[in-house]
Amino acid sequence: MYQSKLFSKTRKEAPKDEVSKNAELLIKAGFINKEMAGVYSYLPLGLRVLNKINNIIREEMNQIGGQEIFLTSLQEKETWEKTNRWDDKIVDNWFKTKLKNETELGLAFTHEEALTRLMKDHIRSYKDLPSYPYQIQTKFRNEARAKSGIIRCREFLMKDMYSFSRNEKEHLEFYEKAKEAYKNIFKRVGLGDKTYLTFASGGSFSKYSHEFQTITDSGEDIIYLDEKKGLAVNKEVLTGTVLKDLDLEEKKLKEVKAVEVGNIFTLGTKFSEPFGLTYLDEKGEKNLVFMGSYGIGPGRVMGTVAEALSDNKGLVWPSEIAPFYVHLIEIGDKKEVRKMAEDLYKNLQKNKIEVLFDDRDLRPGEKFADSDLLGIPLRIIVSEKTLASGEYEIKERASEKVSMIKEKDLLNFVIEYK
Amino acid sequence: MYQSKLFSKTRKEAPKDEVSKNAELLIKAGFINKEMAGVYSYLPLGLRVLNKINNIIREEMNQIGGQEIFLTSLQEKETWEKTNRWDDKIVDNWFKTKLKNETELGLAFTHEEALTRLMKDHIRSYKDLPSYPYQIQTKFRNEARAKSGIIRCREFLMKDMYSFSRNEKEHLEFYEKAKEAYKNIFKRVGLGDKTYLTFASGGSFSKYSHEFQTITDSGEDIIYLDEKKGLAVNKEVLTGTVLKDLDLEEKKLKEVKAVEVGNIFTLGTKFSEPFGLTYLDEKGEKNLVFMGSYGIGPGRVMGTVAEALSDNKGLVWPSEIAPFYVHLIEIGDKKEVRKMAEDLYKNLQKNKIEVLFDDRDLRPGEKFADSDLLGIPLRIIVSEKTLASGEYEIKERASEKVSMIKEKDLLNFVIEYK
Numbered sequence: 093m094y095q096s097k098l099f100s101k102t103r104k105e106a107p108k109d110e111v112s113k114n115a116e117l118l119i120k121a122g123f124i125n126k127e128m129a130g131v132y133s134y135l136p137l138g139l140r141v142l143n144k145i146n147n148i149i150r151e152e153m154n155q156i157g158g159q160e161i162f163l164t165s166l167q168e169k170e171t172w173e174k175t176n177r178w179d180d181k182i183v184d185n186w187f188k189t190k191l192k193n194e195t196e197l198g199l200a201f202t203h204e205e206a207l208t209r210l211m212k213d214h215i216r217s218y219k220d221l222p223s224y225p226y227q228i229q230t231k232f233r234n235e236a237r238a239k240s241g242i243i244r245c246r247e248f249l250m251k252d253m254y255s256f257s258r259n260e261k262e263h264l265e266f267y268e269k270a271k272e273a274y275k276n277i278f279k280r281v282g283l284g285d286k287t288y289l290t291f292a293s294g295g296s297f298s299k300y301s302h303e304f305q306t307i308t309d310s311g312e313d314i315i316y317l318d319e320k321k322g323l324a325v326n327k328e329v330l331t332g333t334v335l336k337d338l339d340l341e342e343k344k345l346k347e348v349k350a351v352e353v354g355n356i357f358t359l360g361t362k363f364s365e366p367f368g369l370t371y372l373d374e375k376g377e378k379n380l381v382f383m384g385s386y387g388i389g390p391g392r393v394m395g396t397v398a399e400a401l402s403d404n405k406g407l408v409w410p411s412e413i414a415p416f417y418v419h420l421i422e423i424g425d426k427k428e429v430r431k432m433a434e435d436l437y438k439n440l441q442k443n444k445i446e447v448l449f450d451d452r453d454l455r456p457g458e459k460f461a462d463s464d465l466l467g468i469p470l471r472i473i474v475s476e477k478t479l480a481s482g483e484y485e486i487k488e489r490a491s492e493k494v495s496m497i498k499e500k501d502l503l504n505f506v507i508e509y510k
Numbered sequence: 511m512y513q514s515k516l517f518s519k520t521r522k523e524a525p526k527d528e529v530s531k532n533a534e535l536l537i538k539a540g541f542i543n544k545e546m547a548g549v550y551s552y553l554p555l556g557l558r559v560l561n562k563i564n565n566i567i568r569e570e571m572n573q574i575g576g577q578e579i580f581l582t583s584l585q586e587k588e589t590w591e592k593t594n595r596w597d598d599k600i601v602d603n604w605f606k607t608k609l610k611n612e613t614e615l616g617l618a619f620t621h622e623e624a625l626t627r628l629m630k631d632h633i634r635s636y637k638d639l640p641s642y643p644y645q646i647q648t649k650f651r652n653e654a655r656a657k658s659g660i661i662r663c664r665e666f667l668m669k670d671m672y673s674f675s676r677n678e679k680e681h682l683e684f685y686e687k688a689k690e691a692y693k694n695i696f697k698r699v700g701l702g703d704k705t706y707l708t709f710a711s712g713g714s715f716s717k718y719s720h721e722f723q724t725i726t727d728s729g730e731d732i733i734y735l736d737e738k739k740g741l742a743v744n745k746e747v748l749t750g751t752v753l754k755d756l757d758l759e760e761k762k763l764k765e766v767k768a769v770e771v772g773n774i775f776t777l778g779t780k781f782s783e784p785f786g787l788t789y790l791d792e793k794g795e796k797n798l799v800f801m802g803s804y805g806i807g808p809g810r811v812m813g814t815v816a817e818a819l820s821d822n823k824g825l826v827w828p829s830e831i832a833p834f835y836v837h838l839i840e841i842g843d844k845k846e847v848r849k850m851a852e853d854l855y856k857n858l859q860k861n862k863i864e865v866l867f868d869d870r871d872l873r874p875g876e877k878f879a880d881s882d883l884l885g886i887p888l889r890i891i892v893s894e895k896t897l898a899s900g901e902y903e904i905k906e907r908a909s910e911k912v913s914m915i916k917e918k919d920l921l922n923f924v925i926e927y928k
Contacts (some may be wrong), residue, residue, distance in 0.1 A: 099577055099641040101632050124626050127582050133628065134580040135644075142580070159517055162552040162560070164545050165583075165648065166665050189605045189617065191664075192654050199607065199617075210543050210551065214519045223517040223552075230583065230648065236610050245582050246609075 093416070095450040100135040102462050114395040115241025121465045123415075126204040130238025130246035137466070138394075140415040142249070143313055145390040146228050148280045148412065149251045152273040156266070158253055163206050165230060165501045167198040171205045174366045183376050185233045187246075199232035204385060207254050215381060217255060217372045222262055226253030228390065239386060240312065241393035243351055258371070260297075260360075263382045267356065270386050274304055274354050281393055282410025286400055287353060290315050290324040291338060297360025298335070299331070305350035308400045313352055316345040324350075351396050359383040395435040403489075407467030413510050416448040418506060419468035423456045423475035433474040436484075436502075445506060464489070470509060472502075511834070511867040520880050525715040531728060532813040535825055537884045541833075548628040548656025548664035555884070558811075558833040560667070563808040564646050566698045567669045570691040576644045576671055576683070581624050583648060585616040585717060589623045592784045603651045607665075621782065625672050626781040633799060635790045636676055640684060642669030646808065653864040658730065660813035661769055676789070678715075678778075681800045685774065685881055688804050692722055692772050701879035702826025704818055705771060708733050711757060715778025717755070718747070724769035726818045731770055742768075769814050777801040782840025792882040819908075825885030826908050828927050834866040836924060839887035841874050841893035851892040854902075854920075863924060882907070888927060890920075 107126055110116050115132065118124045120437035123138030148159065152461040166189075172178035178198070180186055187199040199208065201438055207225065215221065228506055231250045238246055255271070257263040271289070279288040283306050304322055305315050314327040315422045318340050325334055325345070335342055361380040364370070394413075401408045411417060424431040430451075437449045446467060450459050463471050473485040483496040488507065497505050518540035525544055530536050536542045541556030552560055562611065568578065584607075590596035596616070598604055605617040618624065625643065633639065649668045656664055671688070675681040689707065697706040701724050708721040723733050723742055732745040736758050743752055743763070753760055779798040782788070787799045812831075819826045829835060836858055840851040848869075855867045866886060868877050881889055891903040901914040904923065915923050 097575070099629075099632050099638065099643060101634075101638075103631065122632070125631070127584065127624065128586050131582050131584045131822075133582050133624075135575045136579060137578050139578055157515070159515075159554045160557055161554060164551050164558050164665050166545065166547050166549045167649070187615075189607045192652055194872050197605075206545065206551075211517075213521065213539070213543070214517050216519075219514075220517065220519075225517060232584075234610055247582050433808045 093448055095448055096452045098136060098448075099282055100137060102465055110241070111167045111239050112241030112243065112395075112399075113402070114243060114398040117398050117402055117465075118242065118395075121407055121467070123407075124242065125418055129242065130235055132242050132245065137415040141394055141409065141413050144392055144413040145281055145393050145460050146249070146251070149228065149277055149388060149390060152280075153224075153226050153251070153253055156224070156269045156273050157222075158224045158458050161225045161227050162229055163203050163210075163227055165199045165232060166243045167206060169196050169198070171209055172198065175205055175363065177205065179465060185235060187232045187234050200249050201231055201233045203227070203229075203252055204254065204359065204383075205367075208367045208369050208383070211256060211381075212369055215371050216367065218374060219383065219393045221371055222255060222257040222266060224253060224255050224266070226251060226386070237479075237510075240310070240395070241399075243310075243389045243399070244312070245391065248389055248391045251388045251390060254359075255384040255386070257384070258373070258379070259382050263358065263384055267358065267384055269342060270356050270384075271302065274356065274386075274388070276305060277388065278306070278353065278475040281396060282401060282413065283353065283393070288315070288317060288322060288324040288350075289351075290326050290352075291329060291331050291334065292326040294354070294358065295360070296362065298358035299356060301357040304350045304354035306353050306396050306400060307348050307350050308396060309349055310399055311349035313350050315348060315350045317348055318344055320344075320345065351392070351399070353393050353396055354386075354388040356386045357384060359385055402467070405461075406465035409469060414467070414469050416424050416444075416446045416468050417470065417510065418445055418447045419450065419461050419463050419466065419471045420447050421450045421456075421460070421463060421471060421473050425453070426479070428479055429474060429476055432479060436472070436474060439503070440506070443503060443507070454455070470506060472506075511866055512900050513654065513866055513906070514870045516554060516810055516866075517556060520801045520883055528552065528659070529657050529812075530659030530661065530817075531820070532816040535816050535820055535883075536660065536813075539885070541825075547617060548653055548662065549661065550809075555833040559812050559827065559831050560808055561879060562831040563699055563811050564667070564669070567646065567695055567806055567808060570695050570698075570874070571642075571644050571669070571671055574642070574687045574691050575640075576642045579643045579645050580647055581618070581621050581628075583617045583650060585618050585624060587614050587616070589627055590616065593623055593781065593874050596655060603653060605650045605652050619649055619651045619768070621647075621670055622672065622777065622801075623785075626785045626787050626801070629674060629799075630785060630787055633674060633787065636792060639782035639789055639799065640673060640675045641847050642671055642673050642684070644669060644804070658728070658813070659817075661728075661817070662730070663809065666809045668805055669806045669808060672777075673802040673804070674787075675800045675802070676791070677798070677800050678719065681776065681802055684803055685776065688774050688802075689720065692804075692806070693773065695806065696722060696724070696771065699828050700815060700819060701771065706733065706735060706742040706768075708744050708768075708770075709747060709752065710744040710773070711747050712776065713778070714780065717776040719773060721770045722772035723909075724771050724814050725766050726769050726814060726816060727767055727824045728817055729767035729769040732770050733766060733768045736762055737764065738762075755916055757779055770809070770815070771811055771814055772804075772806040774804045775802060777803055780926045820885070823879075824883035827885045829887050831892055832864075832887050835884050835888065835928065836863055836865045837868065837881050837884065837889045839867050839868045839881060839889060839891050841877070841891060842854070843871070844894055844897070847892060847894055848895055850897060854890070854892060857921070858924070861921060888924060890924075 106116040364381040524534040
């Protein structure tokens with residue numbers, strides 16, 4: 093894409109009321125817009141990143157048998173009364189609204205109730221199980237404070253998968269697969285090294301749930317980390333019994349701040365029971381369906397990447413989720429330089445490499461500052477020097493390493509870096 | 511996909527309170543779920559259709575220079591007071607809600623205000639214009655009655671594009687391009703023959719707006735159609751002056767019911783003025799930005815296709831938006847037949863043809879009835895007869911035409927039909 097056509101502009105300052113590092117950077121770079129505290133819009137570059145994260149999640153969910161659906165935000169009172177989660181005293185982050193006839197409705201903060209009700213039409217026998225519907229859909233949560241940018245929002249996208257199994261054994265087999273899928277996701281979005289499987293509080297049906305916690309200074313959670321074992325325990329559940337359970341030694345644990353980027357949970361029959369979601373087994377006997385839930389916030393992942401991988405010059409995107417892969421920068425206004433840059437732009441596009449081409453009439457310093465702020469993995473400079481030497485200057489955003497590459501080697505260099 | 515794995519099931523009856531033909535068919539086929547009146551979830555097959563419609567719209571919008579964004583549903587009072595659209599007496603279909611501190615918020619029923627405010631950060635000079643942001647995002651409308659299935663919802667996806675131009679002339683050039691893009695969209699989703707450019711009421715900045723109206727008996731609008739000219743006039747604006755303007759003769763017009771599947775509108779400076787959205791021109795003078803809006807409801811398009819193209823056996827999907835392209839049906843439980851069907855399934859997939867493979871253990875009659883209800887364009891039957899003759903029976907869903915095709919010609923037949 094030609095940068096001169098991109099409508100979003102970078103800016104020197106974020107809004108004064110913005111206190112989070114991730115939103116500050118993303119607003120300055122023109123990736124998002126702050127509508128109000130905890131409510132952010134996605135502009136073209138931000139949406140490209142978000143969609144890439146969504147697609148990685150989709151691929152991993154489909155890989156383990158997920159089937160994508162799209163539920164609604166508007167929710168009926170009766171559905172949530174079945175599990176005693178309608179009352180604002182019990183669930184304190186509802187946004188409620190009303191139909192014209194004064195019927196109260198809620199805006200879904202999660203979808204266990206809605207989906208369990210729905211699945212009653214589709215599960216009859218053991219042949220209909222297991223089943224793994226998931227969605228990437230907007231959640232509304234009436235947070236009292238929302239000061240963590242796109243890491244904690246009042247309106248945000250969430251991928252929520254729910255598993256419906258015949259029994260605990262079948263459930264646990266899938267639960268392990270989901271764990272691996274989550275690990276793949278965090279690896280692919282570039283958070284693999286900083287993200288730890290973390291034991292957190294469970295429910296009636298399992299001793300623990302599992303969180304995926306990414307280490308960052310601005311994290312709202314505190315976890316205790318055994319780096320060697322690659323495991324962590326959420327402070328909330330850290331007791332002697334837990335340490336013993338997990339074979340961890342307290343003195344080897346490191347206390348760190350972290351962001352919960354995903355969580356998986358055994359629900360058991362907590363929802364299937366109140367809704368009467370049953371199936372007939374091979375013997376014709378009725379059983380309750382055994383459930384699990386698996387959440388990731390794609391926007392939160394994006395915010396965490398912005399927070400954890402950026403430097404003092406701006407954003408640093410891992411290749412698989414970068415808005416573009418190459419930032420092509422033309423320096424000077426000589427016709428031959430322009431032609432050289434245009435030719436390279438077209439050649440890269442022909443080879444399916446996503447390029448943002450800074451064709452704007454600006455001073456080199458401004459272009460470089462913008463480029464650092466945007467954080468695209470590879471920067472290629474075309475200038476009079478390139479014209480004279482036939483060599484392109486390529487700078488890697490993350491390592492700041494600079495290479496001079498001959499035209500004939502350029503495409504290979506770009507593809508191999510990826 | 512193996513149909514035995516698909517979690518959504520067909521059903522004999524739609525819910526008793528469902529009165530629209532589109533939702534009745536789509537619920538019976540397991541494409542959607544009714545959460546409450548005017549609120550529908552999308553199940554795997556329905557979401558596949560919806561996403562294909564979204565992608566066609568995306569391609570056509572990108573083609574004319576659109577840049578995709580994603581705005582928020584939660585809206586602040588102050589923004590909408592600027593245009594006098596906050597008051598429930600003036601806009602009667604708001605859903606309103608509240609933050610914990612009692613601050614009132616609205617759920618966006620459209621996004622002119624939010625986007626005009628946002629663009630103030632990104633438009634400074636004539637060089638920043640024109641610009642065409644668009645989104646595919648959820649709208650909430652508190653409809654008093656919602657009896658048209660997914661054609662009129664209280665919560666629904668909408669593609670809304672907004673154009674920001676230097677002046678009326680630049681605006682009108684784009685407006686004509688948008689008209690063509692819309693025609694392409696309706697052609698590609700299979701509604702081209704039934705959809706007419708229709709003159710409707712304009713605003714302060716143009717005599718008319720333009721609707722795209724698709725003829726169906728269940729339509730809520732009445733239009734007057736000149737079939738030869740391929741033009742129509744909405745009943746709301748049909749006067750002698752209008753007929754003269756458009757060079758139409760009243761006696762040649764046909765009165766028909768239709769669904770408004772899209773509309774495009776010249777907004778002029780209606781929104782840029784209250785928000786002070788201006789730009790500096792070449793002479794350094796301040797001007798108001800000239801705007802337009804361009805809407806399509808992808809769910810409404812899907813509902814209209816379900817309504818207008820179905821028959822008494824079920825849905826009939828045009829190729830480009832069908833959930834799958836081939837419905838492969840295996841008849842009988844002979845091992846060799848199964849192998850033959852499996853081989854064909856894999857071969858079609860290898861050739862990037864989307865196949866739903868009915869591998870379920872059901873009677874042929876049930877499979878055929880389900881297949882008619884689902885409405886996938888091509889049905890291929892593999893049975894003992896196929897095994898004996900080496901010929902596959904292919905039935906076209908729309909025309910009901912049956913062909914016997916030899917294995918070596920099968921792939922070509924399928925690809926060419928597409």
